[in-house]
């Protein structure tokens with residue numbers, strides 16, 4: 481473990497393009513009514529991936545790509561939830577505990593109003609610590625506003 485008793489934070493950001501006909505996985509949930517889903521080597525769950533990078537960065541363990549490379553077939557189609565669980569486990573293996581994690585997604589759809597609690601429960605279970613989920617549109621601006629992609633940003637606190 482890196483020296484010191486001071487809590488440590490990490491930030492993570494992930495962006496995935498959206499494509500017709502792909503399943504939508506976001507914030508640990510499948511969204512079966514969506515007609516577009518995130519393209520990627522894994523399930524494309526930008527929220528889960530941002531959480532992974534936030535956790536790994538807090539412990540100075542690199543980021544999503546250095547831990548779960550696209551050159552490794554093991555991670556083809558990997559669920560975001562499984563990558564969050566593995567990231568949390570790597571952080572704990574260094575002797576840290578996870579305080580809490582927040583993640584915010586920027587997209588028009590899906591809407592989190594009815595499923596926020598479900599997403600928080602799934603991601604908290606994977607992390608072994610409380611995860612809160614927020615969402616925003618970009619008010620029609622940019623690639624998120626045009627529905628071409630999803631952005632997610634996360635912060636993790638470890639101690």
Ligand SMILES: Nc1ccn([C@@H]2O[C@H](COP(=O)(O)O)[C@@H](O)[C@H]2O)c(=O)n1
Nearest residue numbers: 587588589590591592593615616617618
């Ligand atoms: N994908 C989304 C986007 C937004 N929300 C909720 O709507 C609120 C207003 O969004 P603005 O971008 O107009 O500020 C936001 O605070 C979220 O509560 C959502 O659920 N899902």
Ligand SMILES: C[C@@]1(CO)OP(=O)(O)OP(=O)(O)OC[C@H]1O
Nearest residue numbers: 520521522524544545548549555
């Ligand atoms: C998750 C990984 C590995 O399957 O693939 P992708 O789903 O493409 O996701 P990305 O955010 O581009 O990060 C790279 C990889 O770590």
